[in-house]
Amino acid sequence: MNCLIVDDHEIARDTLIRLLKIDTSLKLVAACENAAEVYKNLAAHKVDLIFLDIEMPGVSGIDLVKGLGEKKPLIVFVTSKKDYAVEAFDLNVVDFITKPITPDRFFKAITKAHEIYNLSNLFVGNTQDEYVFIRDAGAIKRIKMEDINFLEAQGDYVKIYMDEKSHAVHSSLKSIEDKLPGKFFVRVHRSFIVNIGKIDTVEGNTLILHKRFVPVSDAYKATLNKRMQIL
Numbered sequence: 001m002n003c004l005i006v007d008d009h010e011i012a013r014d015t016l017i018r019l020l021k022i023d024t025s026l027k028l029v030a031a032c033e034n035a036a037e038v039y040k041n042l043a044a045h046k047v048d049l050i051f052l053d054i055e056m057p058g059v060s061g062i063d064l065v066k067g068l069g070e071k072k073p074l075i076v077f078v079t080s081k082k083d084y085a086v087e088a089f090d091l092n093v094v095d096f097i098t099k100p101i102t103p104d105r106f107f108k109a110i111t112k113a114h115e116i117y118n119l120s121n122l123f124v125g126n127t128q129d130e131y132v133f134i135r136d137a138g139a140i141k142r143i144k145m146e147d148i149n150f151l152e153a154q155g156d157y158v159k160i161y162m163d164e165k166s167h168a169v170h171s172s173l174k175s176i177e178d179k180l181p182g183k184f185f186v187r188v189h190r191s192f193i194v195n196i197g198k199i200d201t202v203e204g205n206t207l208i209l210h211k212r213f214v215p216v217s218d219a220y221k222a223t224l225n226k227r228m229q230i231l
Contacts, residue, residue: 001048001117005031006038006064007078008056012099016051016078019106026110035059047073049113054079054088065091070156070172074116076109092155116170130181134160134167143167145184149209150194151176163210186227188216196227 003026005016013031020026026049030041034056041047050073054061062084065075075093077084078101088096094116095109130145143160152159153173160167169176177185177193187193192214194207201208205216216224 001025001074001113002027002029002046004029004038004041004047004050004052004073006033006035006050006056006061007031007053008033009053012053012078012101015101016106019101019103020051022103023107023110025114035064038064042068042073048117049074049076049094051076051078053077054084055081062087062091065093072156074113076113092157130184132179134169145181146195146197148185148195149198149212150192150214151185152214153191161209161212186220186224188214188220188224190217199228202228 003020005013005020005028007013007016013033017028017031020028029045029047030037032038032041035058038050052061052064052075054077059067061077061079065072075091076095076097077088077093078097078099080099082098085096094113097105097109131142132145133140133142143162147162149161149163151173152161154168156170156172157168158171158173158176160169173191173193177187180193184195184197185193186196188207194209194214198209199207200210202216205218205221207214207216
């Protein structure tokens with residue numbers, strides 16, 4: 001994974017640099033002092049993981065993450081203040097480390113980051129055989145397209161709903177939409193994609209699929225009606 005270190009204190013940056021060099025799967029792109037340097041590096045390089053301080057001059061780490069949007073890299077906050085933990089995790093970050101940083105705590109966060117990173121690259125569809133592979137509880141499982149009822153965007157994850165179970169994939173809904181066969185699936189909302197063959201009932205701007213309710217936005221309603229071939 002390509003990494004950025006962001007902290008306005010040189011000692012904190014040096015500590016993270018030393019720890020990062022221990023794991024050969026991590027590549028340091030740059031060590032930044034502020035948000036401006038982060039934006040510059042994100043524009044120039046592919047970055048998978050950011051180790052980010054919260055209290056920095058100008059733009060705080062919290063505000064920086066909010067500004068990066070849904071397609072942001074994985075984030076591990078590294079800060080001296082525990083008070084930010086709740087707000088940080090509301091942003092779907094990988095982990096929250098309090099200073100001083102210990103090797104054990106650092107590598108625990110790295111393990112989490114690796115798991116999420118690997119998961120995000122495992123939603124692979126095969127439109128010929130009509131299945132996808134996902135990671136679930138440490139194992140890679142195959143799911144038939146026809147078993148998927150609908151998908152919902154939830155922050156940095158997409159939840160895949162089936163009849164009796166669900167799975168979460170670290171990805172954007174648009175990325176997964178590009179891998180789904182159009183003959184099965186249709187976008188009905190900025191946060192939802194449904195399997196057309198699983199729709200039980202349409203009531204106004206609401207779909208019912210296996211006793212679950214999915215909203216339909218006006219922007220997608222005409223496309224849905226056309227795809228359903230309503231008599």
